[in-house]
Amino acid sequence: MSNIANMKVSLNIALVSFTMVLLISVKHRFWKDKLTYSNIQDSQNSYVSRRLDPLYCKRMQGNFLRIHDNKTYNLRIIVIVFDRYESLLRLLRSLNQAIYDGDTVKLEVWIDRSEQGVLDEAVVNTTNTFSFQHGDYEVIPHFEHVGLHGQWISTWMPKRNSSEIAVICEDDITVSIYFYKYLKYVHKKYDNYSEINGYALQGYSMKHHVKNTSPLVGPNGSIVFLYPVVGSWGFSPSRDNWIHFQDWYTSACNDDTNDLFIPNNIASKWYIQFKKKGSHKSLWTIWHMYHAFINSEFTLYTNLPGHIGLSTNWREQGLHFKNFGGKTNELLQVWRQEFEDLPTKPVHVDISGKVIQ
Known part of the structure; x- marks a missing residue:
């Protein structure tokens, strides 16, 4: 024996x-320095089973074998970056300056690889030397090139019973010191509104009508309003809507007959043009717009004078801007008390910016 x-x-x-x-x-x-692995443990309501499913991984083209920690935070900040280390550092510094009221916070920086599988050395050095002052900090390189689709859709995988707030930020934005304070109020007020799929931080946006792409302005007297297009310059998804979108995307992205046509929406026209050039994978938002269209969903936007926002985009040279364009709007510097008394029935506007009666 x-x-x-x-x-x-x-x-x-x-x-x-x-x-x-x-x-x-x-x-x-x-990874040369730090990449956290944890045990494959999660609740029945988590995404672990789907993250480990080979077909699901293939469909999403994302990094699902990186196991998320089991800890739930008040706020999870997801920063996505490829090769712009200077703009990344500018964003990280603005996140360090923000107010978090002592809540539990985790900052995750997800680094995409080139199509040849290479990480940008300057970005790696920037993330390694940065120190987040308000909570946990993790740097996560993707296992392979995933593009904007994988960066956006596969990075926040919430549990179905999670109370965690998440915000996804591309590297070319900066945030107001009040961005989290604002998110706490809107999530508390509207998370049980099934038609609201998330909250845009940006102060400036455009109308998405094929005949009118002028700046989007909300209705007079409305501190916030609902618009049927996602705002990607700092976006905080509503948990249930985001899970539904991810589930839908896993099958929809493999449907070659799906033309993602949204009546009168300029993004559908862009998608067709990008597809002819083979660059349509950079336009992840059209999938979210189409999902919102077929499910009658809206995104909540702020409506402050002069397009002041909780975030601003610096229009860095990259996939969507040929040359540096400077910031789109000023950041909120003084807290607005109206955010603490939000309307029960936000005004809806269509893609041309007209109020929906």
């Missing part, structure tokens, strides 16, 4: 050793 017991101990030790070697080798393959 003692020999059998010794054999079991030896096998257990060998198994543990093999597992440790495997994890270490994977870690060093994809």
